[in-house]
Amino acid sequence: MDKVVTLLAPGGIEQLQVSEQAPQEPGATEIRIRHNAIGMNFLDIYHRRGLYALPAYPAVLGVEGAGTVEAVGSLVTDLEPGDRITYAGAPVGAYAATRLLPAARAVRLPDSVPSNVAAASMLKGLTAYMLLTKTYRVKPGTTVLVHAAAGGLGSILVRWAKHLGATVIATVSSEEKADLARGYGADHVIVGRDADVVATAKALTGNRGVDVAYDGIGAGMLVKSIQSVRPFGVVATIGQAGGPIPPVSVDELRPGKWLTHPSIMAYITDTADYLSAAEAVVKMLASGITATIARKYALEEAAEAQQFLEEGRAAGSLILVP
DSSP, X not given: OEEEEEEOSSSSGGGEEEEEEOOOXXXXXXXXEEEEEEEOOHHHHHHHHTSSOOSSSSBOOOSEXXXXXXXXXXXXXXXXXXXXXXXXXXXXXXXXXXXXXEGGGOEEOOTTSOHHHHHHHHHHHHHHHIIIIIISOOOTTOEEEESSTTSXXXXXXXXXXXXXXXXXXXXXXXXXXXXXXXXXXXXXXXXXXXXOHHHHHHHHTTTSOEEEEEEOOOTTHXXXXXXXXXXXXXXXXXXXXXXXXXXXXXXXGTTTOXXXXXXXXXXXXXXXXXXXXXXXXXXXXXXXXXXXXXXEEEGGGHHHHHHHHHTTOOSSEEEEEO
């Protein structure tokens, strides 16, 4: 019997229940994967809280993982038992030792990329790809503002943006995290939750403002992000780890700033987009641009891991290990 973590109903971590289930037989176009590692994301918190409702409850959370193909459906011809694969996106259900997955979501892993690295990095890598190439095409000379730059997504954004030739201004909450952000390649680091982000970003850009800002903090930070961006620059709001986003007046967008709310889950719903982006991400992972794994938890400790993530204490990515 395999372990599985089930969300009984939307709410706190007490709604997460550890139980056992027998491995399931894949349907014609499915595979069964035995996880080596399962990635954790703030999206899991949103799902647990009910901010983004799931189709039905009880439900199994989790949108990324990596491991070995254990069984394949009758119509699956390009995968076989023993293949190493990773995946990210819908359908949810990663918080389990084994799970069924549509074969079209499986992405082969090269030997150079360990499963735990892939599990920690895949969804964040796909998000970085979307933000850096689709939301705003970052290139040499671009100046970007990355909030929470020591976190799982932030660390990949900083590294990948530097790989593309950008100047990176990072924000972090502590000196410890500032050292991490500098290690990832950030050119400038703004430290402290009460730091004057707008004034510093303007000063670092000759009062021009940054070209693009990536804001996963939410709360009052979104207005500061908008104010930090140059005219006709872009602000991407991608989360609210710091709290709900209050209403923003359209006057904040003068003179001609662009505010966008891209969804990685929506973007990778299209199989062609998903596979194209995943190919780019796996190449980045193989080159060493990966999330930093801050902590590993046993699958049975999913509730504890979610609490740690929700409190904002993770300097990097968290993974669950069955």
